[in-house]
Amino acid sequence: MRRSIATVSVSGTLAEKLDAIAAAGFDGVEIFENDLVSSPLSPEEVRDRAADLGLGIDLYQPFRDFEAVGPDALAAGLRRAEHKFAVMERLGARTLLVCSNVSRDAVDDDELAAAQLRLLAERAAAHGIRIAYEALAWGRHVDDYLHAWRIVRMADHPNLGTCLDSFHILSRGTDPGGIEAIPGEKIFFLQLADAPRLAMDVLQWSRHHRCFPGQGDFDVAGVVGHALRAGYRGPLSLEVFNDIVRQAAAARTAVDAMRSLIALEERATAPATAPTGFAFAELAVPAPERLGELLTALGFARTGGHATKPVELWEQGRARILLNATAREGTSLAAIGLETPDPGGAVRHAEHLLAPVLPRHRAPGEADLHAVAAPDGTELFFCRTDDPAWRADFSRPREAPGGEITCLDHVALAQPRHQFDEAALFYRSVLGLRPAARVEFADPYGLVRSRAMAGPGDAVRMVLNIASVGGGGAPWQHVALASTDIVATARRLRGLTLPIPANYHDDLEARFDLGPERHRLLRELGLLYDRDEHGEFLHLYTATYGRVFFEVVQRIGGYRGYGTAGSHVRLAAQHDGPYP
Amino acid sequence: MRRSIATVSVSGTLAEKLDAIAAAGFDGVEIFENDLVSSPLSPEEVRDRAADLGLGIDLYQPFRDFEAVGPDALAAGLRRAEHKFAVMERLGARTLLVCSNVSRDAVDDDELAAAQLRLLAERAAAHGIRIAYEALAWGRHVDDYLHAWRIVRMADHPNLGTCLDSFHILSRGTDPGGIEAIPGEKIFFLQLADAPRLAMDVLQWSRHHRCFPGQGDFDVAGVVGHALRAGYRGPLSLEVFNDIVRQAAAARTAVDAMRSLIALEERATAPATAPTGFAFAELAVPAPERLGELLTALGFARTGGHATKPVELWEQGRARILLNATAREGTSLAAIGLETPDPGGAVRHAEHLLAPVLPRHRAPGEADLHAVAAPDGTELFFCRTDDPAWRADFSRPREAPGGEITCLDHVALAQPRHQFDEAALFYRSVLGLRPAARVEFADPYGLVRSRAMAGPGDAVRMVLNIASVGGGGAPWQHVALASTDIVATARRLRGLTLPIPANYHDDLEARFDLGPERHRLLRELGLLYDRDEHGEFLHLYTATYGRVFFEVVQRIGGYRGYGTAGSHVRLAAQHDGPYP
Incomplete structure (x- = not known):
């Protein structure tokens, strides 16, 4: 045409x-x-x-x-x-x-x-x-x-x-x-x-x-x-x-x-083939030590170091985090690895949709990774489903430990206000994700607009946020980890989680009758709670590292949301804390 | 209460x-x-x-x-x-x-x-x-x-x-x-x-x-x-x-x-007493020469120099422009003089409405001018109606020449987007002006929102503009001068006016049948034209000096608007020209 x-x-x-x-x-x-x-x-x-x-x-x-x-x-x-x-x-x-x-x-x-x-x-x-x-x-x-x-x-x-x-x-x-x-x-x-x-x-x-x-x-x-x-x-x-x-x-x-x-x-x-899961999230960090401590507390183990680059691989179950110590400035979420049955086809499809294909800097013997750049600068790597061959690039890779964290639940990316529609169309068309309804929540210094999108079976979930906050934008990106036992995760994280005000738990107790024991536990561990008609949602946030924090989530039953009822509480607490 | x-x-x-x-x-x-x-x-x-x-x-x-x-x-x-x-x-x-x-x-x-x-x-x-x-x-x-x-x-x-x-x-x-x-x-x-x-x-x-x-x-x-x-x-x-x-x-x-x-x-x-007219507009300029040339071409004369400050007074009829050569940066509209029956009462009223009263730097023998600051930084001076005693502050003041320019028709101020409502309330409540409907017009790089307000009998008219243009805001402020013969003004201004594209006049000829002679004149002199059910409006713009330009307007019959039908043409031409 x-x-x-x-x-x-x-x-x-x-x-x-x-x-x-x-x-x-x-x-x-x-x-x-x-x-x-x-x-x-x-x-x-x-x-x-x-x-x-x-x-x-x-x-x-x-x-x-x-x-x-x-x-x-x-x-x-x-x-x-x-x-x-x-x-x-x-x-x-x-x-x-x-x-x-x-x-x-x-x-x-x-x-x-x-x-x-x-x-x-x-x-x-x-x-x-x-x-x-x-x-x-x-x-x-x-x-x-x-x-x-x-x-x-x-x-x-x-x-x-x-x-x-x-x-x-x-x-x-x-x-x-x-x-x-x-x-x-x-x-x-x-x-x-x-x-x-x-x-x-x-x-x-x-x-x-x-x-x-x-x-x-x-x-x-x-x-x-x-x-x-x-x-x-x-x-x-x-x-x-x-x-x-x-x-x-x-x-x-x-x-x-x-x-x-x-x-x-x-x-x-020819509709897009949606990714079948997250292969990894890669953080650019000035130095890996502080995040290494956090990942250790979360139950991750450092399973390998890259053969030719200052990149560490941290794993727990199918949750994989790369710490790439090449950042000049603060910590940021630099790349997302996506599993797909046909990585070559996925990158050609992305290119057809005008995504810039990234040059591959590949050392001899290293895995041939296909990657494109999203409009917000995030690099998207396409990896073969159930075949983490790229792990072989890491020297002495050892088995990923098991633990209550099993995989990445979702990643959330902050977008400049003027590029929200552009980013939504990009991720939707290039990754074949289905957008959910737009939501809004308050930040102490502005308003955040948010749109989640997910692939078939929710194998890949992404959240795009834009913030109009005090003239600038809230810069935060985050990686949400799925836990099968968030109480255990929370106990190990003590001191590394975002403090949640007692007023939040007073209000939670007014809104939900979960029994005194459960309310006591949520309050003690700083857990947030939500539910919908499908199930329940427990979550917590870590402290913020540069632009990045982690969320740990436990979905009980078929809960479909992202806990946005608690987002205003999180944002207020984050503004209270260290801010780059 | x-x-x-x-x-x-x-x-x-x-x-x-x-x-x-x-x-x-x-x-x-x-x-x-x-x-x-x-x-x-x-x-x-x-x-x-x-x-x-x-x-x-x-x-x-x-x-x-x-x-x-x-x-x-x-x-x-x-x-x-x-x-x-x-x-x-x-x-x-x-x-x-x-x-x-x-x-x-x-x-x-x-x-x-x-x-x-x-x-x-x-x-x-x-x-x-x-x-x-x-x-x-x-x-x-x-x-x-x-x-x-x-x-x-x-x-x-x-x-x-x-x-x-x-x-x-x-x-x-x-x-x-x-x-x-x-x-x-x-x-x-x-x-x-x-x-x-x-x-x-x-x-x-x-x-x-x-x-x-x-x-x-x-x-x-x-x-x-x-x-x-x-x-x-x-x-x-x-x-x-x-x-x-x-x-x-x-x-x-x-x-x-x-x-x-x-x-x-x-x-x-106790409703506000609206000003009865403009006493003057004061421009902060790095040096007065270039604007002096323009004002001369417009038919103004330099009628005095301030006794103690580097300020020149230029006049034509009741139109008065002060050039204050203390600007460190480019030219801007720094102050507006307003005539009112009771300057002391006006400043007390403004103060009651939380306007900061400006300290008076008065040399012995100088006029006691009352002034407050608007939220956008513009200084508002209150002067007694029909009593320009402040002219005595200027050495050797001579009679203002007569000419086809008789007074200030309106002033237009650019507001930051986040302070538009605040500014509108300020000018409305402090000056007792009545706002007109909000209008919008296109800029090549964004959208301009505009709201005019006027006092009784249109003795004082102001226009507040906000622009969301290419990430920043269009910074222009302007002073509109009322002419009784804009053709004569335009002939004297040749070379100093904003060039209007021939396409504009082609379109004008399609929209209005004003006769070949009038269309030829408008085209030759770069005049814009509008009309409403009350009358006709002819206007032109000068080149831009720093943040400021002049408009010359001639209202024929009871035309009530501001010629916004031509604003997109003006903005495109202004972006084409020198821009600070």
Whole structure:
């Protein structure tokens, strides 16, 4: 499919937008009128620049408030249209988007609308231009795509077709199945945008919360499928605007946008194979001693040292932590190892989704590890399921000890606010994870937004957090370890856990009646508690090391959450403690 | 009136919140439960700390999902309540806020709700505690304050009353007049919050968009008036949360909060006297030469030099610009002179509203100028209307020349994003200006939010802008000069104006039919054009000097706006030009 994007979807001047869009590999653009109006480039210069960059100008948009009006407004509208046709000829644009009228002056009269659009199409035809009529979700009388199509059909002019926009269709909760009843050649254009489900005024929702397919809650792929089955063969064109995209770097947004289109097309053909588990988490540390003490207290053993690098391997059951003593600054979570049946295929899939493949610095005899970089800089290594051959890189590796900690339950990564949607789409599309609902919790100095995602059978769980905290962002990342006996783990950790206020346990006792003995134990060991309809959750946090802390969790029954009811207590205690 | 605030309304740990709230002069606090739960301070320590700071603990909140439930849930609720009563006794809190049940398990049965609340009030009475029952706007069955009051009346227990919250009442569009039918002694508590009018889910609206009275669109003063007429004599207590307040500095928020309460009380008694005009705008400049050239081209003359400071006075008609050559960095708009009938009264009024009064550095014989600092650092000088006695401070002042520029039309100030509401409340309450609707316009690298405010007869107009642009904020401030003949002004300014793209004039010609001659003139002189139902607006911009540029405007007829239709064109051109 031809891939296009509206210039309004990336930031900058029109020239900067075209450069970024071409660099990300798009085939064409929609020229958003205000981008041209505020540009010092003439339409001819824009046309030539786009051509030099290999971009077609697939659409000029939007033309507003034209149809279903009185004679004076019609005359003014036709005059305005002739000016725009002239601009389009100078640009070399052949299709004009006409949005359904939102003016209070518009009349509720489909026949009038059809007759006037037919007139517009006749005028357009004289310039070799086509009119694509679109129902805005907040159109005065026409706010449904099938209504727009009925008017187009009634007008019956070869230069008049309809434009479909996934946001306008899905935001109204309309069934997109009706698209298949529209002849493909009468769908002149298909605009794609996703959005989170929000209960708010649809115009504000559209202006501030559109996002790229796969970043929101809409079934954009479903709309594409219907359009293709209807016979549509035009571009898949992204039209996205939100407060973050408006101020993000154009080049980065354009790559994110292209990734969303690739993932969208892929969903129908070759869905990602989700990882089957965590192979390891790698921490960059200035020196391994302090974390070594903590890991020892957690029941881990140092099972090997890397043959050629200052990297230690620590293990307990299938939980593996690498301490890489090459960090110049504080401790951070640098890499995640993921088990997958086909590491080579996984990295090719990631590369297809525009993930930068990391150069392999491999000493002779070392394992051939495939790795890519996530947008937040985290390195993702793909390792073969149930075949930790990479352990052979470590000299004298010995057997991992058994203990109550059995594996990694999840990892939580902090994202810059402006890259949350981008990161969510990346992990979702590259790793084939399924996102859960967005949640929010309070930090003493701001608000944290969080979204968990998990693969089939919860074999791999990840949590993405963004924080707007006191001007900066809470920098914490964490690794959660699954314990089969958190009481035993907690006893061994005494003095190394995050102190939990007595007020928390007073409140817990008010909220839950767990019996005096259990409450006493939770209080004594500083354990947090939660439950849902599936089961119970006990957890604790360690002190923080640079940007990183560990969580120990015990899931009892089928508890599905992450203990976010206690997150505000954790954050307050963490702010109280040492902070890099 | 006693002034209180909920701890959730400022950021930080509970200890930090109490300090900031006391420093701003509040009499009491509502303890928000999560603030206590996450605090390492015991309830006794919180009680003692508040007492040491002179703060009463007026309310403990919230207690949720209690009433109108089955027997098991009732037993659990009473058990939970006993735990909370114990905490309240340790805190020394005497009133508990109970919110209407939002749980799906709640039954729609007022008699059951009343009976169970009566039971709760009996238990509370044994501890000397009162229950204040409040209708949440999103309560399952009780979402209206009069409904909550009917249940309270039915329960008929001296320790049970109602709590009113302006947000919950006004967000539902309910008539607050019914408050007066409630006996004052049964209104146990009054919570105040404002909010911008938004069409969105009321729970999200409440969580993310509450603001202090005077910052939003609600008639909070009306609610207070009804409560006072009903006989309410308890605290006026602010309960505000939004994404910005959560991360702002606690001390600053607490002052902003206190200002909102003072202004609220004042609105009923002694409203502000709005300025009658601009006396001057003062620019801090590194050196006056370049701006002197511009002002000369604009038709200004240097009419005097300050006797003791490196300040030049430039005048044309009643438009006066001071160039103060003490800036270490680039040019900025440092001060605004406002004419008012009673400068001394104006500064006392500003001080009452917590504006810092600036020390007067007055040489012998110099005019006694009263000045305060706005939250954004702008200095506001109050000068006597029609009595520019301060001109005498300038040596050899000569007569101001006449010309087509007659006065300052408006000044526009850039605000940091996190201080927009604070600044709006400050200028509104201190200067008695009336805010207009919020507008937004696109910048190539972000979005600008703007709010104009004006005094009676538009004698003083100000525009506050915030920009979220490429991680930073667009720093521009500007002074708009009113011209009676902008064509003449533009001809003299050639080469010093901001270049406007030809595409803008092509689009203007498509949108408006002003005749070929007028369009040619607008295009030739780089003038922008707008109109509304009252009249027409012609304007132009100068080049930018440091953070500052000038706008020249000509209002024809009764045009009321600020030409924001062209703002995106201006911003794109400004980004193209030299930028500090």
